[in-house]
Structures are given as C-alpha cells and as structure tokens.
Amino acid sequence: EIVLTQSPEFQSVTPKEKVTITCRASQSIGSSLHWYQQKPDQSPKLLIKYASQSFSGVPSRFSGSGSGTDFTLTINSLEPEDAATYYCHQSSSFPLTFGGGTKVEIK
Amino acid sequence: EVQLLESGGGLVQPGGSLRLSCAASGFTFSSCAMSWVRQAPGKGLEWVSAIRGDGGSTYYADSVKGRFTISRDNSKNTLYLQMNSLRAEDTAVYYCAKEYKWLSDAFDIWGQGTMVTVSS
Numbered sequence: 001e002i003v004l005t006q007s008p009e010f011q012s013v014t015p016k017e018k019v020t021i022t023c024r025a026s027q028s029i030g031s032s033l034h035w036y037q038q039k040p041d042q043s044p045k046l047l048i049k050y051a052s053q054s055f056s057g058v059p060s061r062f063s064g065s066g067s068g069t070d071f072t073l074t075i076n077s078l079e080p081e082d083a084a085t086y087y088c089h090q091s092s093s094f095p096l097t098f099g100g101g102t103k104v105e106i107k
Numbered sequence: 108e109v110q111l112l113e114s115g116g117g118l119v120q121p122g123g124s125l126r127l128s129c130a131a132s133g134f135t136f137s138s139c140a141m142s143w144v145r146q147a148p149g150k151g152l153e154w155v156s157a158i159r160g161d162g163g164s165t166y167y168a169d170s171v172k173g174r175f176t177i178s179r180d181n182s183k184n185t186l187y188l189q190m191n192s193l194r195a196e197d198t199a200v201y202y203c204a205k206e207y208k209w210l211s212d213a214f215d216i217w218g219q220g221t222m223v224t225v226s227s
C-alpha cells in the first residue's frame with residue numbers, strides 16, 4: 001500500500017498570505033496525485049488532478065506541482081473562503097489512498 | 108446537472124447488514140468507473156471500493172474485503188454497496204464518487220454522503 005504523508009497537519013494563515021502544503025508518497029507514483037478541498041459538513045471537491053492540472057472552475061490561486069514522491073499544493077493569496085481541510089490522493093495503484101489532511105485556518 | 112445522491116444509511120447493530128445506494132444523473136453512468144469513499148467522524152478520507160463502468164472489475168480496501176460488495180445497475184444509473192458483518196469501526200459518512208475518466212483516477216464528482224452508524 002502506498003502511504004501518503006501530508007505536512008503540516010494544521011496551518012493558521014493570514015488572508016492574502018501564501019500557503020504551501022506538501023504530500024510525500026512512500027514510493028514513486030509518477031504524477032498520479034490529486035488534491036481535494038473539504039469544508040466543514042461538505043463533500044470533498046477536486047482542485048488539482050495529476051499533480052498540476054487545475055480542475056474546471058477552480059480559482060487560479062490554487063496550483064500543484066511535483067512528481068515521483070514529492071508533491072506540493074500552493075494557494076497564492078489566501079482568501080477567507082479557503083478555510084478548509086486539504087487532502088492528497090494517489091491513483092497510481094490499488095488500494096487507492098489519501099493523505100491524512102491539512103487543516104487551514106484563517107487568522 | 109451532474110449529480111450523485113446517496114441513500115440507505117442509518118443505525119445498525121454490530122454484525123448487521125446495510126445496503127447503500129447512489130443514484131447518478133447528468134452523465135453517461137455506464138461509461139464511468141465509480142468508487143465509495145468513507146470518512147469516520149472527525150477523521151480523514153478512506154477509499155473503500157471501486158468498480159469499472161461495465162461492472163467487470165471490482166477492488167476493495169483490505170479493511171472491508173470479504174464483508175462489503177460493490178455493484179451497479181447501469182439500467183437504473185445506480186451504484187450500490189452491500190455491507191455485511193458490520194463493525195463499530197465501519198461507522199462513517201459514506202460518499203460515492205465518480206472517477207474522472209477511467210478506473211483509478213481523480214474523483215471529480217462526489218455525492219453529499221450518507222451516514223452509517225454501527226452501534227448496539
């Protein structure tokens with residue numbers, strides 16, 4: 001099973017600040033890494049697919065990078081509505097796995 | 108509008124059974140692989156099971172293998188999860204999710220979730 005380790009687990013950020021979340025895979029997964037945003041009491045929403053491809057309708061301040069084992073989600077100029085938990089997910093092999101999540105709080 | 112609507116959750120005793128349904132609309136259901144993903148209260152996301160568009164291939168997490176069965180009825184645009192021998196640790200919100208283009212892909216559409224509580 002491929003283990004995804006996200007860091008940090010929690011981040012408190014001021015609006016307009018830049019946020020960087022990392023996801024490390026226990027073995028190489030190419031670019032089969034996706035990012036989701038989940039707000040309280042809501043379903044997750046796809047932000048980035050295949051490491052760096054923005055999903056339709058996602059604001060341009062969200063971007064992704066990386067390949068192999070190390071990946072990054074960047075939120076440029078954080079907005080108050082970006083308060084949420086962010087998860088990475090690998091689809092390289094079964095069982096599919098998720099990272100533990102990163103909770104982003106707005107100061 | 109593309110939509111997934113889960114139903115069938117509820118309270119069940121340990122060792123009991125439950126069948127979840129996920130009604131799909133707004134896309135060609137039979138062409139799309141689907142998954143179930145769950146989230147225990149206050150915890151992260153856990154993939155449970157996946158099925159190919161034609162139902163020909165299925166996959167399970169080790170934690171549910173032998174107890175849960177994923178299936179689909181493409182004539183009814185509906186995905187199912189039959190859950191047997193339920194345990195307290197199966198308590199979670201269960202989401203159905205559409206795979207973006209093929210089996211083992213990003214999940215581009217999620218349902219609102221249905222809560223399953225396993226307790227005596």
